[in-house]
Amino acid sequence: MWEKKPVLLLVLATVTILVGTIITMVLPFAWVNTKADRIASVTPYTPLELAGRDVYIREGCNNCHSQTVRPLVAEVLRYGDYSKSGEFVYDRPHLWGSRRMGPDLARIGGKYPDAWHYKHMRDPKSMVPQTNMPAYAFLDRERVDPELTRRKMEVLGFPYTEEQIAALSGKTEMDAIVAYLQKLGTGIPWREAAGSEIVGELKNPFAGNRTAVEAGEELYEKHCAACHGKEREGDIGPELSGLGDLDDAELFRILYNGIPDGGMPAFSKLGSEKTWQLVNYLKEED
Amino acid sequence: MEKPAYDYGIVRSFVVWSMVWGLVTVLVGVLIAFQLCDPALNLPPFLTYGRLRPLHTNAGIFGWGIGSFFALFYFIVQRLCKTPLWSPKLARFQLWFFNATIIAAAVTLLLGYNTSKEYHELEWPLDIMVVILWVIFAVNIIMTIVKRREEQMYISLWYILATIVGVAVLYLVNGAEVPVSLFKSYSAYAGTNDANVQWWFGHNAVAMVLTTPPLAIFYYFLPKSTGVPIYSHRMSIIAFWSLIFMYLWTGAHHLLWTPVPDWVQTLAMAFSVMLIAPSWGSVFNGYLSMQGEWHQMKQNYLVKFLILGITFYGLQTLQGPLQSIRSFSAFIHYTDWVPGHVHMGTMGWVSLVLFAAIYYLTPYMFGRKVYSIGLANLHFWLVLVGQLGYSVSMWIAGVQQAGMWHAMNPDGSLTYTFIETLVEMYPYYWVRAFCGVIYLAGVLVFFYNLYMTARKGEPVDNPALQTN
Numbered sequence: 001m002w003e004k005k006p007v008l009l010l011v012l013a014t015v016t017i018l019v020g021t022i023i024t025m026v027l028p029f030a031w032v033n034t035k036a037d038r039i040a041s042v043t044p045y046t047p048l049e050l051a052g053r054d055v056y057i058r059e060g061c062n063n064c065h066s067q068t069v070r071p072l073v074a075e076v077l078r079y080g081d082y083s084k085s086g087e088f089v090y091d092r093p094h095l096w097g098s099r100r101m102g103p104d105l106a107r108i109g110g111k112y113p114d115a116w117h118y119k120h121m122r123d124p125k126s127m128v129p130q131t132n133m134p135a136y137a138f139l140d141r142e143r144v145d146p147e148l149t150r151r152k153m154e155v156l157g158f159p160y161t162e163e164q165i166a167a168l169s170g171k172t173e174m175d176a177i178v179a180y181l182q183k184l185g186t187g188i189p190w191r192e193a194a195g196s197e198i199v200g201e202l203k204n205p206f207a208g209n210r211t212a213v214e215a216g217e218e219l220y221e222k223h224c225a226a227c228h229g230k231e232r233e234g235d236i237g238p239e240l241s242g243l244g245d246l247d248d249a250e251l252f253r254i255l256y257n258g259i260p261d262g263g264m265p266a267f268s269k270l271g272s273e274k275t276w277q278l279v280n281y282l283k284e285e286d
Numbered sequence: 287m288e289k290p291a292y293d294y295g296i297v298r299s300f301v302v303w304s305m306v307w308g309l310v311t312v313l314v315g316v317l318i319a320f321q322l323c324d325p326a327l328n329l330p331p332f333l334t335y336g337r338l339r340p341l342h343t344n345a346g347i348f349g350w351g352i353g354s355f356f357a358l359f360y361f362i363v364q365r366l367c368k369t370p371l372w373s374p375k376l377a378r379f380q381l382w383f384f385n386a387t388i389i390a391a392a393v394t395l396l397l398g399y400n401t402s403k404e405y406h407e408l409e410w411p412l413d414i415m416v417v418i419l420w421v422i423f424a425v426n427i428i429m430t431i432v433k434r435r436e437e438q439m440y441i442s443l444w445y446i447l448a449t450i451v452g453v454a455v456l457y458l459v460n461g462a463e464v465p466v467s468l469f470k471s472y473s474a475y476a477g478t479n480d481a482n483v484q485w486w487f488g489h490n491a492v493a494m495v496l497t498t499p500p501l502a503i504f505y506y507f508l509p510k511s512t513g514v515p516i517y518s519h520r521m522s523i524i525a526f527w528s529l530i531f532m533y534l535w536t537g538a539h540h541l542l543w544t545p546v547p548d549w550v551q552t553l554a555m556a557f558s559v560m561l562i563a564p565s566w567g568s569v570f571n572g573y574l575s576m577q578g579e580w581h582q583m584k585q586n587y588l589v590k591f592l593i594l595g596i597t598f599y600g601l602q603t604l605q606g607p608l609q610s611i612r613s614f615s616a617f618i619h620y621t622d623w624v625p626g627h628v629h630m631g632t633m634g635w636v637s638l639v640l641f642a643a644i645y646y647l648t649p650y651m652f653g654r655k656v657y658s659i660g661l662a663n664l665h666f667w668l669v670l671v672g673q674l675g676y677s678v679s680m681w682i683a684g685v686q687q688a689g690m691w692h693a694m695n696p697d698g699s700l701t702y703t704f705i706e707t708l709v710e711m712y713p714y715y716w717v718r719a720f721c722g723v724i725y726l727a728g729v730l731v732f733f734y735n736l737y738m739t740a741r742k743g744e745p746v747d748n749p750a751l752q753t754n
Contacts, residue, residue: 003439006431006447013448013530017455017490020534020557024550025459025486031547032478054470058398060336070543072616074692077700085545088477093402096481098540100620101322103704124325130709134321134328134335148467155466222703271699 032085039086042187044158045180047168051144052180054152055173056095059136066097067106067184077269080107081190092156102133107185113263115236116227117178127226139174195257195266202249205273206280216281219274223267232282237264243282251279290435292364296377298651300357301644303385305733307349308637310392312726314342319719323712332396340407341395346632347405347495348416349388354640355449355499356384356423361647362442362506363427367434372426380422387415399469403484405491406460410471413461420457424450441522445502448530452494460487478545486537493533496631497599500639501568504596507643508572511588517574525567532561539610542619551612558610565603572596587662591642594670598634602627617692622711623684626677633673633725641665641732648736654743657735665731672725676718683714 002009045053056062069075071082083106088094112120119126122140124133146168153160206212221230227237234240243251255275258266267275321327321335328334364371371377391408394400400407408416427450431443460483462474473480505522509515516522538546538554572593576582582589605627608614618624648656656662690710693701 003444004437006428006439006443009439009444009447010428010451013444014451014455016527016531017448017452017534019531020536021455021486024535024538024553025483028482028547028550029479032482033476037478057400057402059331059334060339060398060400060402062402063336063339066620068544070616072543072692074694074700077694077698078691078704083545085478088481088545091477092475092480093473094477094480094484095402096541096544098404098620099624101708128705130705132322132325132708132712134325134330136330138331148470152466152470152472155464155472269700271695271697273695273697274699 033089037086038089039084039188041189042087042089044090044156045183047146047149047153047160047164048144048171048176048179049183050152050156050158050180051149051168051171051173052176052178053095055139055177056180057093061105062095062097064097064099064101064133065103065105066100067094067104068096069104069106075104079104080185081188081194084188087185087187090156090158102131105181105184107190109182109184109186110191110260111265112227113236114178114182116263117181118174119236121174121177136174136177139177140172142173144168144171144173144176191260191266195260198253198256202252204248204252204276204279206276207248209280212277212280213284214281215274216277216279216284219270219278220281223270224278227264240282241285244285246283248279248283251282252276255279290364290368290370293371293374293377294361294650296371296374296381297357297361297647299381300353300360300384301647301651303381304350304353304357305644305736307345307353307388309729309733311342311346311350312722312729314338314345316719316722316726318342319715319722323715323719331398337396337398337400340400341392343405344391344395344407345388347491348391350640351495351499351632351636353384353388354644355503356380358503358640358643358647359427359446359499361650362502363430363446366436366440366443366506367430368436369430369434372429372433376422376426380419380426383415383419383422387412387419390415394469397469401463401471401473403460403473404488406457406484406487409469410461410463410465411468413457413463416457417461420450420454424454440506441516441519441526442502442506444526445498445505448526449494449498449502452490452498452530456487456490456494460484481541481544482538482546482550485540486534489537489540490534492631493530496636497533497565498530500595500599500636503643504568504572504592504639507588507639507646508575508592508596511586511592511642511646512576512579512582514575514579517571517577521567521571525564525571528567529561529564532557532564536561536610539615540619542610542612542615555610555612559607562603562607566600569596569600569603587659587666588642588646590663590666591638591645594666595635595638595642598630598638598673602631602635605630617688618684621684621687621691622680622714623688626680626684629680630673630677633669633676637669641669644736648739648743649746649749652740652743653745653749654739655746657738657741657743661731661735665728665735668728668731669725672721672723672728675721675724679714679717679721683711683718686710686714 002012068083069079076082122137123135124131146165149168150165227235228240229235232240252275255278256268258264318335318338360371391412394409399409401409463471465471475483535557536554538550539558542551583593645656645662687707690702690707695701
């Protein structure tokens with residue numbers, strides 16, 4: 001019967017595809033992004049951050065970087081606390097991504113100091129020699145348009161002040177994208193909550209072990225050299241000399257939990273063995 | 287009954303243009319594959335991976351895919367309805383509007399105007415062009431079907447009609463956005479809702495753009511190529527309705543383990559698994575139609591393309607549901623396994639069926655026999671090897687990548703840093719890029735073969751008598 005009536009077929013097909021559509025796509029609107037989802041500490045983007053977010057969209061960063069941390073052990077260890085719906089209420093569009101050619105960025109904010117990001121965006125290989133990320137040095141030459149940004153803030157209904165708009169003049173797109181990256185994932189104070197309390201006495205299992213120093217040196221080159229220089233001479237981070245006087249346990253604590261206010265990331269993901277090896281290397285005087 | 291004057295000119299124009307966009311797709315695909323091996327091949331700001339990748343997918347899905355569907359649907363519909371196209375003038379306009387849209391899409395994507403929604407990156411003025419294009423096409427097809435001189439509508443027409451409504455609903459809903467300026471807009475939805483709407487669109491574009499149209503084409507050209515009818519009409523009916531019913535539930539399987547509500551994720555997973563049945567309904571219908579005709583795989587090059595095509599469809603529709611199982615998704619989602627899967631669908635299933643259909647059309651379009659069946663066979667083997675090499679290397683890469691991402695030391699710390707996992711991918715990225723080159727070579731042979739057909743092919747009086 002419907003095989004003889006094209007209009008009937010069209011109507012039936014429409015009804016058929018609408019069943020699943022209504023249940024899985026329309027209905028969730030009643031439960032998602034509602035008041036119950038909101039997290040008080042999650043704030044809208046500032047004008048500079050929003051401008052940066054639009055640079056991120058324009059450059060298609062979402063093609064390589066995801067922005068959702070799944071509640072899986074390895075992911076939470078690697079990237080931080082898993083993502084919650086309420087963290088995305090101001091995201092139009094969402095930028096969750098579908099592919100990780102580079103790491104997830106949902107919680108990159110506050111992990112590194114601004115200087116790290118500027119250097120990395122201008123020349124990724126200078127920070128991570130084996131990366132396949134292209135260089136985005138040209139962002140230094142492009143300026144943020146304050147008036148366009150004002151219009152964007154109005155369309156999205158985000159609060160802003162005239163000072164913030166005025167402060168945009170002279171800002172580069174590089175400033176904007178770094179501001180955006182530093183905002184990512186900071187809506188909830190997860191970093192403070194994640195700092196692990198180390199229980200019991202910290203005793204260096206490798207005290208006086210030469211191989212541990214060598215292993216530590218290798219780890220240093222991989223994880224620390226980009227910020228503290230190849231010869232520990234300092235760059236983005238401070239020079240690392242004269243650490244010999246520092247207590248083993250104190251140094252371990254710093255490496256393990258980082259210095260959240262100083263822009264040093266926590267290296268607890270390395271595990272205690274590797275952290276001790278680093279301690280041994282750092283205490284070794286040249 | 288006198289023979290209606292079918293319009294094959296418009297079919298030919300659409301085929302030629304879709305092939306041009308197909309070539310662009312593969313060329314850009316090869317380029318971005320090499321960019322992943324060596325970042326120095328990125329030329330910022332316009333030619334970076336981030337801007338070229340949407341160009342690659344859009345040119346593939348909309349230029350090559352939809353362009354070919356326009357051509358093939360106009361061919362199929364006229365013949366199945368035994369009536370000429372309702373409005374050849376409208377179809378001409380559609381052709382030029384189509385090309386204008388694709389060119390505008392390519393230019394704006396390179397300039398960085400994109401909405402970031404996967405497979406729906408075009409900014410709002412282009413979205414409007416796409417909608418106009420679709421309305422023109424829908425009117426022409428529906429009116430031709432309404433005016434038909436054949437009472438019964440064949441399977442292919444059901445799939446075509448479902449495609450028309452499906453794409454319309456998906457595109458309009460997902461495209462809802464608020465403009466800021468001519469080339470900047472913000473999605474109408476936020477956060478988790480935006481993600482859910484996006485993947486309802488994203489996965490169902492696979493249903494309504496990359497499944498129902500090739501099935502329409504497969505159901506028409508398989509019997510035409512083999513000379514025997516489709517095995518079961520009843521099976522086609524069941525497969526058709528259950529396919530378009532179940533697909534629309536599955537989008538959230540791209541969002542497993544995200545903040546999307548659990549019940550949506552669970553429904554998406556359940557329906558994805560059930561989707562095996564209607565998909566394999568078509569696969570079996572195809573295979574069973576070959577009963578007693580399997581020797582044609584050796585003798586008839588068109589059958590080779592079609593049967594391998596439906597085989598890849600079958601593999602896709604086993605792999606897809608597998609990937610939508612939560613535990614498996616936890617492992618392979620975000621890895622290179624996924625592009626391996628996607629490319630088996632696009633380079634294997636969709637493109638093999640389109641190649642067969644275009645070879646079949648050639649005598650109608652040019653009034654000539656295909657220039658060289660030998661070259662068509664070479665084309666077949668090159669794209670088959672290229673595609674398999676691509677997919678298999680990416681599956682292995684994906685499993686290794688996932689294994690390294692999840693590896694943990696006995697003390698509970700991660701074994702590898704992210705960059706250590708990337709370093710292990712480089713050899714696979716090189717393999718993929720070279721397999722892309724092989725596939726590209728196949729596409730070039732295809733081009734050459736059709737060009738020579740138009741130039742030097744042997745004339746045919748009655749195209750219907752020429753099947754191979």
